[in-house]
Amino acid sequence: MTEEQSAPETTEGQSAPKLFDETAPEKTESTVKPATLLQQAPVTAALFAANMIVFIMLVFLTSARSILVPTEQTLIDWSANFGPLTLGGEPWRIISNTFLHVSVFHLAINLYVLFNLGPYAENLLGSRRMFALYMLSGVAGSLSSLVWNPLQVSAGASGALFGLFGCFVEESVLGSGFSLKEILRPARVMLMIAVVISCVYGAFIPGIDNAAHLGGFLAGALLSNFFRQDLKATWNKRDSAVVGVSLTALILATSAEYFSVRTNPQFLAMLDFQNALPLLKEKKYQEALTCLNAAAARSASVEIYLKRANAYCKLGRHEDAIEDCNSALALDPASPEVYLGRGYVRHCQNSEGLAIEDINTAIGLDPKNPVAYNNRAWSYAVLGSWQTAIEDCNKALALAPELALALDTRGLCYLQLGEHKLATEDLTKAAKLDPKDGAALFHRALVNERLGKEKEAAADRFEAQRLRYEPESWEASLSRAGNKH
Numbered sequence: 001m002t003e004e005q006s007a008p009e010t011t012e013g014q015s016a017p018k019l020f021d022e023t024a025p026e027k028t029e030s031t032v033k034p035a036t037l038l039q040q041a042p043v044t045a046a047l048f049a050a051n052m053i054v055f056i057m058l059v060f061l062t063s064a065r066s067i068l069v070p071t072e073q074t075l076i077d078w079s080a081n082f083g084p085l086t087l088g089g090e091p092w093r094i095i096s097n098t099f100l101h102v103s104v105f106h107l108a109i110n111l112y113v114l115f116n117l118g119p120y121a122e123n124l125l126g127s128r129r130m131f132a133l134y135m136l137s138g139v140a141g142s143l144s145s146l147v148w149n150p151l152q153v154s155a156g157a158s159g160a161l162f163g164l165f166g167c168f169v170e171e172s173v174l175g176s177g178f179s180l181k182e183i184l185r186p187a188r189v190m191l192m193i194a195v196v197i198s199c200v201y202g203a204f205i206p207g208i209d210n211a212a213h214l215g216g217f218l219a220g221a222l223l224s225n226f227f228r229q230d231l232k233a234t235w236n237k238r239d240s241a242v243v244g245v246s247l248t249a250l251i252l253a254t255s256a257e258y259f260s261v262r263t264n265p266q267f268l269a270m271l272d273f274q275n276a277l278p279l280l281k282e283k284k285y286q287e288a289l290t291c292l293n294a295a296a297a298r299s300a301s302v303e304i305y306l307k308r309a310n311a312y313c314k315l316g317r318h319e320d321a322i323e324d325c326n327s328a329l330a331l332d333p334a335s336p337e338v339y340l341g342r343g344y345v346r347h348c349q350n351s352e353g354l355a356i357e358d359i360n361t362a363i364g365l366d367p368k369n370p371v372a373y374n375n376r377a378w379s380y381a382v383l384g385s386w387q388t389a390i391e392d393c394n395k396a397l398a399l400a401p402e403l404a405l406a407l408d409t410r411g412l413c414y415l416q417l418g419e420h421k422l423a424t425e426d427l428t429k430a431a432k433l434d435p436k437d438g439a440a441l442f443h444r445a446l447v448n449e450r451l452g453k454e455k456e457a458a459a460d461r462f463e464a465q466r467l468r469y470e471p472e473s474w475e476a477s478l479s480r481a482g483n484k485h
Helices: 042-061 072-077 093-099 104-125 127-148 158-175 186-204 210-230 237-261 265-281 285-298 302-314 318-331 336-348 352-365 370-382 386-399 404-416 420-433 439-450 454-466
Strands: none
Touching (some): 104 127, 104 158, 210 237, 302 336, 318 336, 336 370, 404 420
16 A cells, blocks of 8 residues: 555554554654564464464474475374365365474465464454454365365465465555555565465475465455455454355365265275275274275275285285285386385295395385385394394484384394393383384393393283284294394
């Protein structure tokens, strides 16, 4: 808006402040105290805090990796927007994903935009209207993402924030307008740069998509136009009607999108695949196999074949597992994960030589995978090559210092070499890092038995059994005397 034009009145009867106003009249320190974000814009402050809290919880409850690159499955588990689940019975993901971010960089950009646009929109429209615009724009962005690519995993507040940006643009164009001098103010230029970065970021980073940006922007601009028609009044029936009509339109659009994809084989396959994952975690392999069979019948996928191979292996159907690994390799001959998976099946068949061959191939394709070194170490341990196994564990731990699997494997190898103190240290640390896995506790029980600590050994065995750890036959046969196998 120009210097001469007056701003529309807010719900408090005051003029809506210009965005980054640098021409406000001077106030003496004795008459005016600086207002905090919470005092200026309480809804903005609450949204700011909510986004930060969710990200902190994501990192704290998953892994440090989530600070920069959380896995797609991690995002899905934390209620990201994913068509097969969102449209397959979990519609709350349309909202929940707007509070989830895919990296600290993504979060920082969005919080910067929120910090600058939130107070502007809240002072212009009032807190209730601003909150309605923010949430509806976020939902519109999520729906746009589903329409554009229902199989993409997406998350972030960008759709809602582009709704605030749409409000800013709509008010500046159809409201009072801005002069070129005002548009080129440094603070506004920085805001525009942040918006552009967000768009560019969305074009190249998985989990973010510009379809959500566009949907949020259009929804925000449209809602801003409706809300600004009567800013002198507090929230009224007209505002409720605008929100009601918007929600109805979004629900109808979501229903239309559901009916358009419900016959898509790939969409249905991913739904079956996601339904199988919690069953695999609960070790309900037969039930998981039912879902995975349905998924594989609908769509050929490396990840489906690998998960089904794992279920087959747990059920003792090793030849079926090998066949699925080979099918996965036919789809992606250069996949280290598939070779690693087939190596695991070979291990379950007691074919350690073939297992090591597959793991060597996986390491050749991806030499920075710590799990691969641990798996090869485990096969060497089965063969009784304890020192070679320890060397592989060291390689794994050099890549991932807190990999519980490698610490557990190395601890078991130290046990067989008679290094009881080193074994206890590794196994205790592994048990702390992964308290849901009873392997380290079972192996520490072996150490305590060798040391004659019967009470401690019994406690560790009990806890390992409670966690349903099932030792392999060669582990269970390790003698108290420490005979090397």
